Amino acid sequence: MTRAPSVFSWAIDVASRTLRQWTSASMADLPGGPRGYFVLASVAQDRPRSQLALALQLGIDKTAMTYLLDELEVAGLVERRPDPADRRQRQIVLTPLGLHSLSEFGDRFEAAEDRLLSSLTSAESVAFREMLERVARSTRLVASPCAEEEEPPCP
Amino acid sequence: MTRAPSVFSWAIDVASRTLRQWTSASMADLPGGPRGYFVLASVAQDRPRSQLALALQLGIDKTAMTYLLDELEVAGLVERRPDPADRRQRQIVLTPLGLHSLSEFGDRFEAAEDRLLSSLTSAESVAFREMLERVARSTRLVASPCAEEEEPPCP
DNA sequence: TATTGTTATACTCTATAACTATA
DNA sequence: TATAGTTATAGAGTATAACAATA
Numbered sequence: 001m002t003r004a005p006s007v008f009s010w011a012i013d014v015a016s017r018t019l020r021q022w023t024s025a026s027m028a029d030l031p032g033g034p035r036g037y038f039v040l041a042s043v044a045q046d047r048p049r050s051q052l053a054l055a056l057q058l059g060i061d062k063t064a065m066t067y068l069l070d071e072l073e074v075a076g077l078v079e080r081r082p083d084p085a086d087r088r089q090r091q092i093v094l095t096p097l098g099l100h101s102l103s104e105f106g107d108r109f110e111a112a113e114d115r116l117l118s119s120l121t122s123a124e125s126v127a128f129r130e131m132l133e134r135v136a137r138s139t140r141l142v143a144s145p146c147a148e149e150e151e152p153p154c155p
Numbered sequence: 156m157t158r159a160p161s162v163f164s165w166a167i168d169v170a171s172r173t174l175r176q177w178t179s180a181s182m183a184d185l186p187g188g189p190r191g192y193f194v195l196a197s198v199a200q201d202r203p204r205s206q207l208a209l210a211l212q213l214g215i216d217k218t219a220m221t222y223l224l225d226e227l228e229v230a231g232l233v234e235r236r237p238d239p240a241d242r243r244q245r246q247i248v249l250t251p252l253g254l255h256s257l258s259e260f261g262d263r264f265e266a267a268e269d270r271l272l273s274s275l276t277s278a279e280s281v282a283f284r285e286m287l288e289r290v291a292r293s294t295r296l297v298a299s300p301c302a303e304e305e306e307p308p309c310p
Numbered sequence: 311t312a313t314t315g316t317t318a319t320a321c322t323c324t325a326t327a328a329c330t331a332t333a
Numbered sequence: 334t335a336t337a338g339t340t341a342t343a344g345a346g347t348a349t350a351a352c353a354a355t356a
Contacts, residue, residue, distance in 0.1 A: 005196030005257060006264045008284050009174060009189065011291035014214045016171035018294045019164060034164065035346095041160030052314060059169045061348065066316060088314040088355045102160060109161045119293035120286055128286045129163050131279055136166035138274035139173045207337060216324070221339060243332045243337045 015116065022112040030105055031071035035060065037109065039068060040094065040102045043078060048091030050083070057140060077101055170271065177267040185260055186226035190215065192264060194223060195249065195257045198233060203246030205238070212295060232256055 023034045030036050038058050043049060049057075055065040069092065072078045077098035083089040094102070117125045178189045185191050193213050198204060204212075210220040224247065227233045232253035238244040249257070272280045 005192075005199060005261050006268060007196075007288055008268050009178065009264055010193050010196070010213070011284075011287045012167070012171045012174060013189070013193070014291045014294060015287060016167045017214060018291075019167060023164065034168070037160075038165050038168070041162075041165070044160060050314075058165070059172055062315070063317085063349085064347070086314085086356070090315075106160050109164055113161060113163050116294065117290060119289050124286055128283065128290075129166075131275055131283045132166045132170060133162055134274050135272060135283075136169045136173075139169060139271065205337070216326095217338075218326085218340085219324070241333075241337085245338075 019112060019116050022115065023109060026108045026112065027105060030101065031075045031077070032068045034109075035068055036072055036077075037102075037105050039065075039072060039092075040077060040098055041106070043092050043094050044099065044102055048081070048083075048093050050089040051092060052089075054092060059140065072098070174267060174271050177270065178264060181263045181267065182260055185256065186230045186232070187223045189264075190223055191227055191232075192257070192260050194220075194227060194247075195232060195253055196261070198247050198249050199254065199257055203236070203238075203248050205244040206247060207244075209247060214295065227253070 020034055023037075027033050027037065032039065035058070039054060042054055042057055051065050051069060052062055054060075055062040058065075060068070069078060069080065073080060076095055079093050079095055080090040081093060083091050117128065120128055175189055178192075182188050182192065187194065190213070194209060197209055197212055206220050206224060207217055209215075210217040213220075215223070224233060224235065228235060231250055234248050234250055235245040236248060238246050272283065275283055
């Protein structure tokens with residue numbers, strides 16, 4: 001043997017695909033599946049966002065974002081509103097139904113995440129989540145769904 | 156707001172897809188891309204493995220494994236040998252060229268991984284890798300490419 | 311001219327089932 | 334009958350480019 005081949009890439013690939021499978025299975029009734037949930041969660045950070053901003057944030061191509069929002073809008077979970085300041089852009093806002101779906105599917109997401117991380121202790125899980133979030137944010141120019149806080153500029 | 160939507164699923168999705176994009180870009184000349192590398196790395200743990208065992212280990216469907224091995228075999232990186240003990244099975248072994256590719260592409264993989272984890276300290280990176288590996292292994296019934304050691308039974 | 315969003319196309323992945331050959 | 338591997342097919346996901354509307 002030359003050297004131990006890197007196991008990290010395999011591990012993150014398997015872990016993310018496993019989580020995606022689990023969440024996809026429990027979200028057959030949410031348009032767009034896990035991706036649809038990410039959009040709802042990001043939009044729920046209150047400030048209306050353009051489609052392009054959402055696409056950059058979630059790492060989805062802007063063309064895919066169009067299809068995703070089509071589905072979510074038809075299902076009545078989001079609305080597209082023309083931005084009065086720049087009529088090229090569309091502000092994406094949550095409907096009451098979308099907000100309800102967010103919390104409902106959020107519960108399923110947390111259950112799947114807890115199951116995935118069940119081999120870690122509570123303390124490890126906290127540290128692991130924090131580090132992974134830092135890693136993910138560092139790969140995006142814009143911020144992630146800015147999580148805990150309510151009204152920050154979401155840097 | 157109801158509750159902060161879970162950011163973990165978003166983070167692992169973004170992180171894994173980012174790493175996949177980076178590694179795919181630097182592996183255009185490896186059949187199967189990152190997946191092809193995972194196969195080489197797993198096979199390199201010396202003991203010949205059946206295609207089904209590889210598929211389970213890497214979380215790939217057995218049908219996808221057939222196509223992947225077709226490409227790797229045509230490129231001269233692996234060989235399929237009939238198992239003398241059970242002629243239904245095929246043992247997958249690395250060729251010298253495959254072993255050479257493994258170390259060459261392994262370097263590229265490590266570079267991409269280091270870049271992805273550049274927002275962690277050295278100590279954090281070690282802990283993060285260890286925890287992620289534990290998480291990934293827990294989702295598979297069989298073990299991952301058993302990493303460091305040389306001759307263990309790779310349970 | 312540059313940017314936001316849409317549409318169309320093709321290409322890759324994945325999932326499923328049916329088939330063979332061996333056990 | 335059950336298992337390892339193959340083949341064929343359709344579906345989802347993704348990437349690309351071309352286009353319309355607006356800045």
